[in-house]
Amino acid sequence: MSGDQLHNDSQIEADFRANDSHKHKDKHKDREHRHKEHKKDKEKDREKSKHSNSEHKDSSEKKHKDKEKTKHKDGSSEKHKDKHKDKDKEKRKEEKMKSSSGDIKIKKEKENGFSSPPRIKDEPDDDGFYASPKEDSKPLKRPREDDDADYKPKKIKTEDIKKAKKRKQEEEEDSKAKKAKSKDKKVPEADKRKKPKKEEEQKWKWWEEERYPEGIKWKFLEHKGPVFAPPYEPLPENVKFYYDGKVMKLSTKAEEVATFFAKMLDHEYTTKEIFRKNFFKDWRKEMTPEEKSTITNLSKCDFTHMSQYFKAQTEARKQMSKEEKQKIKDENERLLKEYGYCVMDNHKERIANFKIEPPGLFRGRGNHPKMGMLKRRIMPEDIIINCSKDSKIPPPPPGHKWKEVRHDNKVTWLVSWTENIQGSIKYIMLNPSSRIKVRIYLSSMLQGEKDWQKYETARRLKKCVDKIRNQYREDWKSKEMKVRQRAVALYFIDKLALRAGNEKEEGETADTVGCCSLRVEHIKLHPELDGQEYVVEFDFLGKDSIRYYNKVPVEKRVFKNLQLFMENKQPEDDLFDRLNTSILNKHLQDLMEGLTAKVFRTYNASITLQQQLKELTNPDDNIPAKILSYNRANRAVAILCNHQRAPPKTFEKSMMNLQSKIDAKKEQLADARRELKSAKADAKVRRDEKSKKSVESKKKAVQRIEEQLMKLEVQATDREENKQIALGTSKLNYLDPRISVAWCKKWGIPIEKIYNKTQREKFAWAIDMAEEDYEF
DNA sequence: GGTCCTACTTAGAACACAGCGG
DNA sequence: CCGCTGTGTTCTAAGTAGGACC
Numbered sequence: 001m002s003g004d005q006l007h008n009d010s011q012i013e014a015d016f017r018a019n020d021s022h023k024h025k026d027k028h029k030d031r032e033h034r035h036k037e038h039k040k041d042k043e044k045d046r047e048k049s050k051h052s053n054s055e056h057k058d059s060s061e062k063k064h065k066d067k068e069k070t071k072h073k074d075g076s077s078e079k080h081k082d083k084h085k086d087k088d089k090e091k092r093k094e095e096k097m098k099s100s101s102g103d104i105k106i107k108k109e110k111e112n113g114f115s116s117p118p119r120i121k122d123e124p125d126d127d128g129f130y131a132s133p134k135e136d137s138k139p140l141k142r143p144r145e146d147d148d149a150d151y152k153p154k155k156i157k158t159e160d161i162k163k164a165k166k167r168k169q170e171e172e173e174d175s176k177a178k179k180a181k182s183k184d185k186k187v188p189e190a191d192k193r194k195k196p197k198k199e200e201e202q203k204w205k206w207w208e209e210e211r212y213p214e215g216i217k218w219k220f221l222e223h224k225g226p227v228f229a230p231p232y233e234p235l236p237e238n239v240k241f242y243y244d245g246k247v248m249k250l251s252t253k254a255e256e257v258a259t260f261f262a263k264m265l266d267h268e269y270t271t272k273e274i275f276r277k278n279f280f281k282d283w284r285k286e287m288t289p290e291e292k293s294t295i296t297n298l299s300k301c302d303f304t305h306m307s308q309y310f311k312a313q314t315e316a317r318k319q320m321s322k323e324e325k326q327k328i329k330d331e332n333e334r335l336l337k338e339y340g341y342c343v344m345d346n347h348k349e350r351i352a353n354f355k356i357e358p359p360g361l362f363r364g365r366g367n368h369p370k371m372g373m374l375k376r377r378i379m380p381e382d383i384i385i386n387c388s389k390d391s392k393i394p395p396p397p398p399g400h401k402w403k404e405v406r407h408d409n410k411v412t413w414l415v416s417w418t419e420n421i422q423g424s425i426k427y428i429m430l431n432p433s434s435r436i437k438v439r440i441y442l443s444s445m446l447q448g449e450k451d452w453q454k455y456e457t458a459r460r461l462k463k464c465v466d467k468i469r470n471q472y473r474e475d476w477k478s479k480e481m482k483v484r485q486r487a488v489a490l491y492f493i494d495k496l497a498l499r500a501g502n503e504k505e506e507g508e509t510a511d512t513v514g515c516c517s518l519r520v521e522h523i524k525l526h527p528e529l530d531g532q533e534y535v536v537e538f539d540f541l542g543k544d545s546i547r548y549y550n551k552v553p554v555e556k557r558v559f560k561n562l563q564l565f566m567e568n569k570q571p572e573d574d575l576f577d578r579l580n581t582s583i584l585n586k587h588l589q590d591l592m593e594g595l596t597a598k599v600f601r602t603y604n605a606s607i608t609l610q611q612q613l614k615e616l617t618n619p620d621d622n623i624p625a626k627i628l629s630y631n632r633a634n635r636a637v638a639i640l641c642n643h644q645r646a647p648p649k650t651f652e653k654s655m656m657n658l659q660s661k662i663d664a665k666k667e668q669l670a671d672a673r674r675e676l677k678s679a680k681a682d683a684k685v686r687r688d689e690k691s692k693k694s695v696e697s698k699k700k701a702v703q704r705i706e707e708q709l710m711k712l713e714v715q716a717t718d719r720e721e722n723k724q725i726a727l728g729t730s731k732l733n734y735l736d737p738r739i740s741v742a743w744c745k746k747w748g749i750p751i752e753k754i755y756n757k758t759q760r761e762k763f764a765w766a767i768d769m770a771e772e773d774y775e776f
Numbered sequence: 777g778g779t780c781c782t783a784c785t786t787a788g789a790a791c792a793c794a795g796c797g798g
Numbered sequence: 799c800c801g802c803t804g805t806g807t808t809c810t811a812a813g814t815a816g817g818a819c820c
Contacts, residue, residue: 357810365788365811411783419810425782426810432785450784499786500814509812543813544787582777585815598785598814645788654803726788733786756806779820786813793806798799 215410221387223342223351225394226415226428227335229358229377232256239309242302243295253286257374260361262306269363275372279361282374342414342430343391350431351414356383362421366510366545370421382417422508432762452765455736457594458603459776465603468591469494476557482578486587488561489515489576493597496552497604497640499543500581500597512541515597516581521571525562526551534559548642605637605734610776612636613743622707627753628714630743635721637730645726658716665709672702731755737763738770745772 234255240247241258250258261270261279269275280298287295295301320328339354359377364370380400387393389407396402403417415428432451461468472494475487492498493515501514513522522540529535532553542548554562565575581597588595612633617626648654676698683691731740737755741763744751751760751767760767 353809355809363789363811368811413783416783422811424811427783429784454785502814504813512812514813544789544811546788580778581815596815643787648804650803657803729787758806777820779818781818782816784814784816787811789809789811791806791808794804796801796803798801 217412218344218409219388220345220391221342221409221414222391223387223394223414224339225385225396226383227339227355228380228397229356235259235306235309240305242305244297244300245302248294251288251291254283254288254291256359257283257286258301258303259306259310260359260374262303263310264361265303265307269361269371272371274367274369275361278370278372279374282372286374344430352429352431354428356417357419357426364510366512366541368510369507370509373421376420378417384416386411386414386416449765451762454602455606455738455776457599458606458736460592461595461599461603462607462776464592465494471591473555473557476555476561482583484561485565485576485579486584488558488565489579489584490588490597491554491558493600494604495554496538496550497601497642498548499601500584502581510541510545512543512545514542514581516576516579516584518575519571520566520569520573520575523562523575525559525566527559536562542642546642546644601641602734602736605641605730606736606739606776608637608640609633609735610739613739617743617747619747622710623749623753624711624714626747626749628718630740630749630754631718631727632721634727634731634735635725637735638725638727641730641734643726643729644724647724651723655716655719658712658719662709662712662716665705665712669702669705669709672698672705676702732759732762736776737766738774739776741766741770742772742774745770 232252234252241250241255242248261283264270276298284292284295336354340351341348342351343349356378357375360375362368362370362373362375380396381403383396383402384404384406385394385402386406386408388409393405413427413429416425418424419426468490472487472490475483476491478484478487493500499514501517503517504512513519518540522538524537524539526535526537527533529537529551534556535551535553536559538548538550538552540548562575565577569575569577585596588597588599613630616629616633618629621629676695679691679695679698683695740754741751743749744754755763755767
């Protein structure tokens with residue numbers, strides 16, 4: 001499967017988010033229609049069951065109301081939609097074409113000689129031996145904790161001597177894991193081999209502690225509750241709002257919502273029709289009857305004065321004296337100290353988001369049908385507190401009460417509330433990294449360990465991925481349509497690192513898809529394209545409405561299957577009509593315990609990093625050049641996972657700055673060289689100590705400048721290549737940190753060059769345990 | 777097997793802030 | 799010392815996945 005993870009660079013070339021274009025907007029029209037009747041029934045049922053549940057009545061009623069609203073909306077515009085369906089389709093096509101021509105490109109070759117990252121290759125073949133059928137067909141009934149304990153010995157049998165060292169290290173890890181998982185009594189081989197190192201033993205102790213039975217997340221939890229958004233402060237009298245050119249004094253409520261809009265005036269959002277429509281509708285709900293009758297047209301509203309006022313405010317904040325700034329800082333610190341931590345099982349833990357989201361206008365991503373809606377203020381009465389019974393229960397603000405206080409130790413959240421835009425639940429949870437040191441490893445247990453487990457699952461996949469690949473290739477020939485679809489989808493997930501693609505409620509969110517929810521219109525089949533056979537062209541919006549564009553040559557069988565799946569279907573029909581994520585994941589679970597679609601992303605990301613690092617790192621390079629190699633490996637993963645960002649607004653400028661720095665450095669270098677030359681000539685004539693020394697020091701200067709120049713050029717290359725690629729996400733979520741740690745150790749790169757403070761905290765466990773010969 | 781709901785992970789943008797060069 | 803820039807942090811939206819229920 002060499003070249004499997006190869007991505008067409010054109011994917012990145014494509015414009016990355018379909019923000020304005022109404023490209024995908026009306027796609028679902030007739031789908032919606034088809035589903036409508038069904039949906040209505042569902043809602044009736046839901047209503048019934050909701051109302052019987054008195055305890056949660058509040059929220060469910062609200063939710064229901066919201067649903068009801070959308071339904072009406074849909075219903076009323078149905079005819080209109082149908083009438084325009086064809087036209088819309090045309091429009092979509094046009095816009096699609098337009099959008100793919102406005103390309104942004106990644107430069108291929110750089111003047112300074114640093115070429116772009118090589119294409120991503122698949123993992124090396126020598127892992128093929130993991131595909132032992134025996135291993136994979138064994139019963140999968142053991143408890144989850146034992147996961148990674150009992151596959152190792154089998155691997156050992158097939159390994160060669162060269163790998164002995166690596167193996168030993170892995171075993172040590174494994175046996176550590178086993179100890180933590182004391183239930184496990186297997187694997188004598190590894191135990192024998194293990195030479196316990198004292199310090200590691202000590203380090204390991206904390207993993208051993210506090211193992212809870214299935215599903216229990218904590219025994220004791222105490223916290224101070226959330227911090228609410230500051231109350232609205234009315235604008236000073238002299239800040240005016242104008243309607244139709246005339247000054248108008250708004251009621252406090254209406255004014256507050258108006259300020260939300262005013263604060264966003266410079267943002268593209270406020271030019272979008274949906275945003276304006278949603279905002280205006282919700283704004284009007286907050287108005288007094290008089291305001292409502294006066295303000296009937298958003299275009300006649302003039303927020304500019306308000307907007308200017310806020311800009312002046314931010315400016316003033318910047319200009320504040322040191323003392324004032326310090327005061328604010330202190331206050332934040334105090335808040336953090338008081339509310340930013342909780343006690344979980346005797347350990348103080350940092351909370352991620354202890355502040356309740358303030359009210360504002362909903363900023364959905366991409367073409368979100370609800371953008372601009374009013375995110376209402378969350379009150380204590382909306383809040384569910386979760387803590388242990390025997391803890392000091394946080395008191396609600398004076399004059400208020402909590403919606404509920406519960407003591408559920410099967411979940412990790414401390415506070416939750418239901419948000420009014422989608423009706424979904426929001427949580428306050430712990431920070432992914434615990435800054436607390438040594439003794440306080442509990443959050444590492446919750447988060448760090450979970451993270452660790454994630455990578456261990458991916459490593460287990462490594463061992464059976466060949467078997468799984470053979471399996472799905474077999475399944476392409478299956479008699480059952482369902483099996484074929486499943487196999488082709490899995491192939492995409494594996495090869496292209498696509499997301500699973502859960503179904504989404506239509507009309508509630510932006511129209512985005514993942515693998516299982518791909519529609520016929522999202523792929524194009526080319527029997528031949530640019531000299532390649534069987535090319536599939538993908539073009540769809542994925543998570544966060546980030547565009548995925550890629551042309552991939554696939555195997556003939558896949559191609560033929562796709563043709564089959566697309567037969568007699570409309571563009572807006574599901575490509576995999578017999579498949580969904582739950583069917584797929586059930587199947588994956590049968591192939592390997594704990595395997596789900598997203599594990600493939602983790603696996604392919606990590607294996608790609610490891611393989612790219614091997615390939616790209618030049619032992620003779622200096623540290624900056626090695627780091628460039630690391631970033632390139634990281635970039636390869638980001639491209640694979642389609643992690644894109646909007647090019648920074650200041651990108652061109654900063655690139656130019658850097659270039660002029662480089663030019664200046666070049667000149668400096670030329671000068672230094674000239675000086676060296678003349679010093680040399682001088683020394684030849686004079687032949688005394690002094691001039692010799694001068695030559696030496698000039699030589700050194702040249703060297704130094706060369707190095708500086710090189711560093712700048714590396715930086716420029718790195719930045720250019722990174723223009724619209726986001727490295728952070730893969731680094732944080734997909735790459736087994738032990739690979740990076742091992743790489744740093746191997747090449748003597750300080751870990752700080754790769755991970756910043758937060759990242760080091762999050763990956764403390766990996767920094768602790770990975771040796772330089774760690775193999776993913 | 778579908779639907780709904782919940783819990784938790786992954787995601788890019790916005791924001792804050794430190795450090796650097798003028 | 800001050801503004802600017804790049805980086806790190808915060809924010810919260812948008813996914814995945816699994817379980818309950820029918």
